[in-house]
Amino acid sequence: MTIGVVGAGQLGRMLALAGYPLGLDFLFLDKEARTPAAQLAPSLTGEFTDARLLAQLAERSEVITFDWENVSVAALEKLRGARIAPPLAALATAQDRLEEKRLFEKLGIATTRCAAADSLEDLHDAARSIGLPGMLKTRRMGYDGKGQVAIRTAGQLEAAWQQLQGAPLLYEELVPFDYEVSVIGARSTRGQIAIYPLNRNQHVDGILRLTRAPWREPRLQAAAARALRKVLQHFEYAGVLTIEFFVRRGRLIANEMAPRVHNSGHWTIEGAVTSQFENHLRAILGWPLGDTRALGHSAMLNLIGVMPDRHALLGVPGLFLHDYGKSPRPGRKLGHCTVVETTALARDKRAAKLAKVIESRKIRS
């Protein structure tokens, strides 16, 4: 049984690594021929909108999924008869920050205030009604902090507009949050739902650096699970879904959703009974979902830009390395590593120490 995957990055690669032991085959589609997933599965090379390649992917696959949320909804919609999961409606919503916020509001999930900014005049109006400081963001194609400008004063509105104009934009309140968390869960085609413990995430320059999980705040966990469940049920979702939240004064404010496996869930490979990757596959195939329980206290650190020395990393007791097979480039996610400890305190100490090892042992590879 073959799973077709649009996008062949590290998420696709880890999907395949989780799926082979289940007896699944994989076929990827990506713009590039040399991708993290193509190293270990057959791959079609061409545009994500190439109707002929998409038809071929559908023909050869039991179900089509995606490892990136910016794939073309319009192109996938044209695939008549193909099973696609997660649902395209969820993908379309996640692709538009404004639609996403409107959905959160509709479902009663607290989120940031925002307004479309289709003109400089709109932007001024939005800043007046929502207040400053705020963020001007592209509505579409944003990830890892790309397509965003922070605005502190009214005087900065025009420069921000000049920088991003051309794409549909929105203005959003800047929430002075205490920290960030995310919740990840799966819903199967048969309606079964399984939700992982909460992740606490730290970003640097808009890129995730560190996730610690489980982040034990029972009230937040319950609130996050409630929100996730609402979105899963709204879409009659199939697969893994992630929602990222700001935490402010002990309350959750939904920031964005990702209709896929998520960087903040990589700890589940070693730190939970069943990984997010395996549960995504079980969910889209209608198989029983696996146990989402944590096996200890995990810290996941991204390896960004250059790979640390492999000997140094593998010499760290109990460190799990995940190298995505990518060539180094500033700001690029090349891999991640995870440690699992028996207490949250031990986990936090190791995460701090490990961050130093990663910083100090960088080599050009």
Next chain:
Amino acid sequence: MTIGVVGAGQLGRMLALAGYPLGLDFLFLDKEARTPAAQLAPSLTGEFTDARLLAQLAERSEVITFDWENVSVAALEKLRGARIAPPLAALATAQDRLEEKRLFEKLGIATTRCAAADSLEDLHDAARSIGLPGMLKTRRMGYDGKGQVAIRTAGQLEAAWQQLQGAPLLYEELVPFDYEVSVIGARSTRGQIAIYPLNRNQHVDGILRLTRAPWREPRLQAAAARALRKVLQHFEYAGVLTIEFFVRRGRLIANEMAPRVHNSGHWTIEGAVTSQFENHLRAILGWPLGDTRALGHSAMLNLIGVMPDRHALLGVPGLFLHDYGKSPRPGRKLGHCTVVETTALARDKRAAKLAKVIESRKIRS
């Protein structure tokens, strides 16, 4: 960095699954084109003795290893300049049951008494001096109980001889053992050694059915580790090595060794900090070895002949499935599954229950 692997069965497949996260590439060589490993890595198709293909494998690989102990030592010896691990001397010894026993004796490792049986007369002599009952075995190419005949009475000697003659044979005492265990460990090219907790193994019709680990018998664990260490050091070994023992009245009697990752070590994928597959790769590359500590109490059950119903299997909480992607055939190892419990008692209960699920839910796939 590419690892060349001679043989592309499930052991090679699981080596690749463990090696991709370390940033490694794989290239396999196998007689068959459709193999468990070829599903997820490039593969050369041809005889294991094909000098041209072996040269190509060596050319494209940092180091050559093997996933089957019956590959041709002579063919690999001709590969000048290629790094091969484990060492061919260990492979050659493991390929000949008599050499193997002689090595155990030389290293002071208790083993079964045996003698070469190059003629029917030799066989009668051996049975007289070693005693009855005994086993007539081929010296080479035996696995999963193949190439063996049990002999109870002197009257059965000639029929056994007729059945196996043509290949070099040996006669061996039949040890009335209490149970079977195996020990698995790795030695790296830099001399580091790491040894896993003991496995208790149950065979049916010569094929491994169930492994439970750790099998906590501190005296046996220490004796097994001592024996393994002797063999690792004797060969200045690199990679994972396994020794299988009979246990009789609390003492170990070495039965055979395998210069490779081993079916009785599959539980280490989920049940130990670092799997035997990852440690084999670390060892042959001279990287620091990973922690061999058990994470709980594991039971590994082989899936033989036909695959059980996938829904039924995946519906078992905390069950880890490993499907090798092979077509069903009586007696064929198609996959395995592992459960990890917090106590040995819970593990044993689950293993018994799981064996029933596997038996009852067989479907033709």
